[in-house]
Amino acid sequence: MSTIGFNHYNLRAPRELMNQLKDFYCEIVGLAQGQRPSLESPGYWLYAGDQCVLHLSQARPDEVRLTHIATTFDHVAFTCTDRPEMEERLKQHNVEFRRSKVPSLGIAQLFFKDPAGNGIELSFAEDQPV
Template identity: 55%
Template sequence: MPTTSLSHYNLRADREQMEVLKEFYCEYVGLQVGARPALQSFGYWLYAGIEAVLHLSEMRVGEQRQTMLKTSFDHVAFNCTDHPAMLHKLQQAGIAYKMAQIPASEGFPIQHQIFFNDPLGNGIELNFV
């Protein structure tokens, strides 16, 4: 029963924060709001092409998110196109970022990476081959 791919990841927030996250991931990561099954909770599914990769879910009644929780999560990574346009977009918005370049090696082309955080501090990596 091997794993074949990553399906999606989920961020939980109140409705106000969820709207901020939705707008941010659509504007600065290039995801798009798409179809979502008829669920009882409020939320969004954000798509990269035809794949629903990010689910934004409303916190449950009485749920409190632990913001100082120690975790090993660092970032989520997306494959992207148009590196110069993304840099320009982040610069125009004043979003702090770091860049890295992974040199070519056997079986792997040169890869440019941009790292930044969403409005709630979750790490994002954008990869450009």
């Protein structure tokens, strides 16, 4: 057996936060809500193109999901295009972000947090100054 690729990651939250995360990842990050099979708990599957990359699932009423603690999870990264447009979108939605770059790879990056405090990196292949 060998691993051949990344499939998806899952964020589990109470209904209100789950809906906020869906709106954030669709409106800000640019994912699109797509096909999801009927499952036991409510939720959403969000796609980057034709690849389902993020599952959002509703936590059970008695399930406590902590969002204010440090864990080993740092961030998820998405490959994107049009950094200036994305920076403008983040500003319009009052999302604080920081810029970075990896010159040896020709990558510009934007880092910020989602409504639950999870780290997000948007990575752009370009030669524009950051």
